[in-house]
Every structure is written in C-alpha cells, then in structure tokens.
Amino acid sequence: MRRPPHLLYLAWGFPPSRAGGVYRALATVNAFAAAGWDVTVVTASRETFERYTGADTSLEALVDPRVEVRRVPFSWPAQDTDVRRYPALRVALPPVWARLRRLADQVPFPEPSYGPWRRPLAAAARAVHDEHPVDLTIATANPHVTFAAAHDLHRAAGVPYVMDYRDAWRLDVFSGATTARDGSRVGRWERRLVADAREVWFVNEPIRAWHAERYPRAAGRMHVVANGWDPGLLDVPLPTTPRPGPGLRLAYLGTVTPKVPLTELLAGWRLALADGRLPAGSTLTLGGHLGYFAVPQGTLAQVVADAAADGVRYVGPVAKADVSRFYADADALVLALGSGRYVSSGKVYEYVAAGRPVVAVHDPRNATTDVLAAHPLVARVERVTADEVARALGEVPALVAAAPEHADALADLALAYRRDAQLAPRVAALTERAAA
Amino acid sequence: MSTPTVLVVAAAGTSDQAVDALTGTLRDAGADVTLVDLRPAHAPASRGRVGAAIAATTASWAAARRVSAADRAALRDAALVVAADPVAVPAVWRARRANPHAALVNGLPAAVRALTGR
Numbered sequence: 026m027r028r029p030p031h032l033l034y035l036a037w038g039f040p041p042s043r044a045g046g047v048y049r050a051l052a053t054v055n056a057f058a059a060a061g062w063d064v065t066v067v068t069a070s071r072e073t074f075e076r077y078t079g080a081d082t083s084l085e086a087l088v089d090p091r092v093e094v095r096r097v098p099f100s101w102p103a104q105d106t107d108v109r110r111y112p113a114l115r116v117a118l119p120p121v122w123a124r125l126r127r128l129a130d131q132v133p134f135p136e137p138s139y140g141p142w143r144r145p146l147a148a149a150a151r152a153v154h155d156e157h158p159v160d161l162t163i164a165t166a167n168p169h170v171t172f173a174a175a176h177d178l179h180r181a182a183g184v185p186y187v188m189d190y191r192d193a194w195r196l197d198v199f200s201g202a203t204t205a206r207d208g209s210r211v212g213r214w215e216r217r218l219v220a221d222a223r224e225v226w227f228v229n230e231p232i233r234a235w236h237a238e239r240y241p242r243a244a245g246r247m248h249v250v251a252n253g254w255d256p257g258l259l260d261v262p263l264p265t266t267p268r269p270g271p272g273l274r275l276a277y278l279g280t281v282t283p284k285v286p287l288t289e290l291l292a293g294w295r296l297a298l299a300d301g302r303l304p305a306g307s308t309l310t311l312g313g314h315l316g317y318f319a320v321p322q323g324t325l326a327q328v329v330a331d332a333a334a335d336g337v338r339y340v341g342p343v344a345k346a347d348v349s350r351f352y353a354d355a356d357a358l359v360l361a362l363g364s365g366r367y368v369s370s371g372k373v374y375e376y377v378a379a380g381r382p383v384v385a386v387h388d389p390r391n392a393t394t395d396v397l398a399a400h401p402l403v404a405r406v407e408r409v410t411a412d413e414v415a416r417a418l419g420e421v422p423a424l425v426a427a428a429p430e431h432a433d434a435l436a437d438l439a440l441a442y443r444r445d446a447q448l449a450p451r452v453a454a455l456t457e458r459a460a461a
Numbered sequence: 462m463s464t465p466t467v468l469v470v471a472a473a474g475t476s477d478q479a480v481d482a483l484t485g486t487l488r489d490a491g492a493d494v495t496l497v498d499l500r501p502a503h504a505p506a507s508r509g510r511v512g513a514a515i516a517a518t519t520a521s522w523a524a525a526r527r528v529s530a531a532d533r534a535a536l537r538d539a540a541l542v543v544a545a546d547p548v549a550v551p552a553v554w555r556a557r558r559a560n561p562h563a564a565l566v567n568g569l570p571a572a573v574r575a576l577t578g579r
Contacts, residue, residue, distance in 0.1 A: 105567075106571035108565035108567050109557050109564075116550060116554045118518060314570070326545075326568075326569050328479075330479040331478050331479050331482075334478065
C-alpha cells in the first residue's frame, strides 16, 4: 500500500499566535490533513507568542489532531518588554542599538529580526525529512526566512516547495514602492527562491500580477489563494443582540496598526456624532491588539484613550472563541485599513460573513474593494478624510434599517468567501501531483 | 489583592485624558496605581526622522532626570513599574537598582499581561 504524501509546513506564526495570518496557516494544514496528507508543522515556540505578539490558546484546539507540530525557539530582542533585561545602549541610545541589531540580524538572511532563525529552522526541517521523508514543503510568509529554509531543504534533498507569500516581500503594499532593488541581497534571494519554487501563492490579483511582471518565467506557477472566513471560527448566521438604547453600536475588530487611519476615523466619528448624523448614544467599540508587537508602536494607546469621552471603547484583544459574540453586539462594522491598491484584508471576509452593514474606511483602490463589490450594505469613503468618514457614518442608520431585507443576499455572499473554497483548488492540484 | 503599580508617563503628547484612561485600564486589571508624571511642560520641536529620533532620545534622558524623591519612593515600593511610552523607558530602567524585585515592563499591553497572567 502506498504511504500518504508528507507535507512539511514552515510558518513562524501558528497557534497559539494570535496574528492575522495564523488563520490561513491553520486552514492550510487542516485542509491538507483532511485531503489525506501526513502533515508536520515547524513553527516558533509557544513562548514566542506569549511574550512578543500575544497568544490565543483557544486556537490550538483547532489544529487537526493528525497534524504534528514541532517548535523551534525564537529570540526577538527588539520586542522584549522586560525593561530589566535591556542593555544600557538600548536605554541610552535606542536608535543606535536598533541599527546595530538590524545589521546583526541580517547576516544569516536579509530579514531584520528573523534572519537568525534561518539556521535552526532549516535544521529542524532537515530533521523532519530525515525521520519521515517529505514530499512537499509549503513555506508561508511573513517572515520570509521560512522560504530560505524550504529552499535549503530543496537544495539538500530535492524536496519541492510552495511559497505562500500572502502579501509581498519587495513590494510595499501600502505605497506600491519596490523596497529592494533587483541586485540587492533580497532581490537576489527572491529571484532564486521564485525560480526554484513549484508554486507561488498570493492573496490577491494585483500582488500576483506585480510578481508575474518581474518573474515572467514563473508566472504560470503563480496563483491567487485569497483569504476567506473560517466556518469553524464564526457561528453564522450571527444573531444581533438587542440594543440597550437609541444609539447604534459600531465595531471594529482587528489589529490597530499605525497604518490604520485611526485619527481620521475618530475625527470623523466625532463629527458624525456632533452634528447628529449618528444618533446620540452611539458607540464605537474597538477590539484587537494595538500594534503588531509587544513593544508599543507610536501613540496608538493614547489616541484611543483620548476618544473615550466620545463613546469610543477599546476592549483589547478578542479571543477567537468570543468573536461571534463581539459581532453579535454590533449593528454595523467599521473596516478601517491602510491605503494602497495592493492592500488586502483578512478581516473583510469575516465582516461579510457577519452579515452586517460595513463602513469602508479605506482607499477605494484597495484590493479589498473588490471583495465588498457585491455587498449591498456598504458605506464607502471617496478619500480617507474626517469629513468623508463622517459622511459615510451618516449612511449607517439607513443601512442598519435595511439590513433584514438583505439577509439572504448576504448569506449567499458569505458562502462564496469561505476559506476552504479558496484553498480547495490548490490542495486538489498538489494532491493530484503528489499521487502521480 | 491589588498590585502596587507605578505608571511612568513621559511623552509630551500624552493628554491628561489619555493618562486617565491608561490608569483606568491598569486598575481594571487589578493594579493599585501611582502615577509618575514626567511629561515636560513644552514639547520639543523636531524636524525629519533623524531630528525626531534625536529629540525623543534626549527627551527620554531629560525625563529620567525629572524623577523626584517622591517618585523614587513610589518606584522603590512598586511590584510593577510600567513605561507608558518609549520616552519613559530610561526612568523605568533606572529603577532596577533601587527595586530589584519589581517587574519593569515596556508598554501597557505587557503590564496588563503581567497583572492578569495572560
């Protein structure tokens, strides 16, 4: 009897990490396990997420029990929040310390913070292959150091690999700028990695097209594997809990990064409340982490705290097990995103599945706009300014009132955006190839 | 039982309302909060990225020098000391000798994690 194919999945972020990309990783390994593959995941240690990015332990239970998870320690001095461990140089001259740290990190691989992980990750991948021969590696970014480990195994043992970029390495998805020249170390690495990859995956067509233009010989191996919402994580259809008063309950769920137009959103919120476009007593609940990392970025916490008097409430991270309840307590959702035509949101699919009106506070050229194109209850901004945000928020009362008559259309739309539907074609193709 | 906690605020741009909210978050997480307010009377002007980095660095040194005797006593007795912003880090770091047992953390999320154990 033929043995099942063996997938090695390399990812820095994996449960209990609470980072957005974790849901894609989780769904991918579960899909391959369900398709009959033996699956081994090599990822960072639990402590990495508990210490640096925040952990959601409820996610670990969602990993298919047939999936074996191996963990490789990861050290991240820049995100260490224990001030007692800080060296004097970091305290006295933080920019100098950060610069030296970045240089040292990039010696093994040109990726700040993650470069030093290349060797332990590659060694772990090799150990997995030695114990149980691997038929295919999928490496997911970011960080992109996982690609290097997959490439190392490919060179050493001929194991083919798939690069799941999600976003991009050399393309700044917000500005559209190329961040590393062709001749740079990053450029040379990327050329080598893409040339040898069996498949290369991206989250949207604009990002795929950008890469296809630069690597035309690999264009036929490049695929869009869009994000989606995870049926196991959301109890659809979601009920709406009764409103306690006349005000509407708006909510934002997601990591609040410095790219999120929080200032414009909150200024627009104040305007809409002040001139009555939103009913008095309306609230805006922000859920999620402030910044990607443990060490605070900018003054996000202060900006959010300043808005407390205007009905803006920050409730912190929402465990996956509580997400359905979070949405159930909202009459409408606010999708605030950074600008750029390459920008995708994982959260938008969940917003669609939640079946609520959406206030789209982002550049209309974002790739996210395509996902919302068929959504009947969207208030869009033309530009991300306070006035435009206030105008869009002013549409919310009418959209909330119209929501019940669009429930069926929203349910159909949600079905199309399930994550398993996005992954299925690639899982089938790779399974077929492994069996050949 | 509440945890004796010192919140150190030093960034010039942090409003009183924001300080109240940060303090409230810590109290909600089980802290008995003492505020060490090292904010300067006037925000230093800076231009460009390098200028901003230099201004932030020198502001953090200046903030550490503004720690008063009363502040030092609070820092010495705390079980948890929190730098609310990057400018407050040197002042918090200097507390390590006077108080060898307190947890010294950078940022509110780390403080909440320390208080709630999650």
